[in-house]
Amino acid sequence: MAKIYSDASPKQYNLNPKDETISLLLNYSKALSVIKYNKLKFEALLN
Amino acid sequence: MKNELIQDAELVSNYINGNENALSILIERHKQKIYSFIYSKVYDRDVTEDVFQDTFIKVIKNLKRGKYNEEGKFLPWVMRIAHNLVIDHFRKNSRMPKFDNAGEFSIFSVLSDSTLNAEKVLIKDQVESDVRRIIEELPEDQKQVLLMRMYQDMSFKEISERTGVSINTALGRMRYALINMRKVIDQNNIILTN
Numbered sequence: 001m002a003k004i005y006s007d008a009s010p011k012q013y014n015l016n017p018k019d020e021t022i023s024l025l026l027n028y029s030k031a032l033s034v035i036k037y038n039k040l041k042f043e044a045l046l047n
Numbered sequence: 048m049k050n051e052l053i054q055d056a057e058l059v060s061n062y063i064n065g066n067e068n069a070l071s072i073l074i075e076r077h078k079q080k081i082y083s084f085i086y087s088k089v090y091d092r093d094v095t096e097d098v099f100q101d102t103f104i105k106v107i108k109n110l111k112r113g114k115y116n117e118e119g120k121f122l123p124w125v126m127r128i129a130h131n132l133v134i135d136h137f138r139k140n141s142r143m144p145k146f147d148n149a150g151e152f153s154i155f156s157v158l159s160d161s162t163l164n165a166e167k168v169l170i171k172d173q174v175e176s177d178v179r180r181i182i183e184e185l186p187e188d189q190k191q192v193l194l195m196r197m198y199q200d201m202s203f204k205e206i207s208e209r210t211g212v213s214i215n216t217a218l219g220r221m222r223y224a225l226i227n228m229r230k231v232i233d234q235n236n237i238i239l240t241n
Contacts, residue, residue, distance in 0.1 A: 026070065032108070043112075
């Protein structure tokens with residue numbers, strides 16, 4: 001039997017994150033505001 | 048699709064300017080690639096979900112803080128963040144390996160909670176008070192020996208010295224104390240187990 005020395009091609013995954021994760025990220029983005037004061041930047045999570 | 052026509056760069060700049068919808072389009076556009084990339088490294092859906100989430104939290108923070116300079120490569124930048132977080136994940140795990148308890152060996156067969164639960168505490172109190180009541184029923188000399196032996200942890204030699212009887216008498220009283228207690232327990236059908 002001939003030996004195959006080449007690696008198997010990496011498996012392709014077609015996976016998607018959960019809807020909850022996406023929604024959490026979008027809500028996080030809406031809640032996060034960065035306040036700039038002089039040269040300082042403050043993060044504020046306003047829920 | 049209209050959304051597909053808008054370049055990543057434009058969406059990023061719209062997002063930085065306050066258009067939250069732009070982020071939603073960016074995530075929707077790239078989520079599969081990023082998620083699959085993370086999964087191909089960690090092979091665990093839950094970990095993938097966590098890393099994916101952390102990746103975008105970082106993306107959001109960096110964009111809002113103005114730390115991202117657009118050079119037309121949003122996806123490679125996000126992939127780099129994801130890649131770094133995957134490395135962090137493995138580093139953290141090698142420092143503190145996670146025991147997933149999935150194999151044949153269960154850690155809970157070795158570890159146990161020695162404290163009693165509420166029900167067992169009640170049962171234990173009940174048993175102890177029953178035993179005390181039975182002891183009260185014993186003749187005085189037997190009761191004295193039993194209390195000294197069991198509750199004060201005295202040796203039979205000490206008991207014999209304290210009560211002024213021989214060791215054999217003390218042993219005999221102990222024996223009868225136990226026999227009598229068993230009798231009371233049998234007669235009254237008292238259950239003393241927990």
